[in-house]
Amino acid sequence: MTEVTNEVRGAQVSSGPAVTESGTVPVRIDPTDRPIPLWPEGVLALAAGVTLLIIGLRHRTWLQRKADEGQRMVAEFQRQGGLEDLTQVARQAGELLKGAG
Numbered sequence: 001m002t003e004v005t006n007e008v009r010g011a012q013v014s015s016g017p018a019v020t021e022s023g024t025v026p027v028r029i030d031p032t033d034r035p036i037p038l039w040p041e042g043v044l045a046l047a048a049g050v051t052l053l054i055i056g057l058r059h060r061t062w063l064q065r066k067a068d069e070g071q072r073m074v075a076e077f078q079r080q081g082g083l084e085d086l087t088q089v090a091r092q093a094g095e096l097l098k099g100a101g
Contacts, residue, residue, distance in 0.1 A: 056063065
């Protein structure tokens with residue numbers, strides 16, 4: 001029985017950081033606490049951002065045309081009834097499935 005209690009006591013996890021006799025908490029340095037270095041990760045992120053900016057600027061007319069098409073599709077969807085019509089159809093389909101079951 002004493003062996004079991006010793007194992008249980010050894011398995012307990014402290015709920016907070018240990019405080020020394022002087023009242024201060026010792027600092028534990030974790031290797032994952034270091035910030036991400038600027039080289040090479042920061043430089044690669046900057047290069048990727050610049051590349052995306054250049055691609056966006058070179059294709060801005062195509063992107064603008066696609067955005068205009070999307071706006072026209074949303075306007076047509078709203079003109080045809082929008083979400084209210086879609087929810088009504090879904091409600092009717094649900095009632096049809098309940099009746100068939």
